[in-house]
Amino acid sequence: MDCVIIFFPCPECKIGSVFAVKDKNSNKIYAYCEECDTLWKTPEDISERRYLTEEFEWGGYASLKEVKKFGWGKYIGNNNENMAEQRKAGGR
Numbered sequence: 438m439d440c441v442i443i444f445f446p447c448p449e450c451k452i453g454s455v456f457a458v459k460d461k462n463s464n465k466i467y468a469y470c471e472e473c474d475t476l477w478k479t480p481e482d483i484s485e486r487r488y489l490t491e492e493f494e495w496g497g498y499a500s501l502k503e504v505k506k507f508g509w510g511k512y513i514g515n516n517n518e519n520m521a522e523q524r525k526a527g528g529r
Contacts, residue, residue: 439498439500439501440456440457440498440499440500441456441457441498441499441500441501441504441509441513442454442455442456442457443455443456443457443468443480443483443509443512443513444468444480444483444512447470447472447473447475448483448484448486449470449473449475449486450470450472450473450475452472452473453470453471453472453473454470454471454472455468455469455470455475455477455483456468456469456470456471456498456499457469457498457499457503457504457507457509458495458496458497458498458499459496459497459498459499459503460493460494460495460496461494461495461496461497462494462496464496465507466499466503466504466507466509467489467493468480468482468483475488476488476489476493477489478491480509480512501513
């Protein structure tokens with residue numbers, strides 16, 4: 438799965454990973470928790486607990502290239518490496 442983790446753990450459910458996902462219609466990128474289905478417009482909104490209230494249609498996970506092009510490159514870091522290791526070890 439080609440996906441980018443923006444935040445871990447999710448501040449809402451404390452379990453899931455927050456991924457960069459695309460809107461099918463607009464190709465905008467949003468932050469989405471795969472465990473509790475919470476959706477944020479920007480990574481900054483995650484810590485502020487401001488949730489997406491506009492229409493969103495699932496367009497899949499955003500690739501690393503798409504995330505960087507969208508200007509979210511600064512949010513990519515150790516979380517992605519840590520989660521990759523956890524998934525290899527059998528964790529979420």
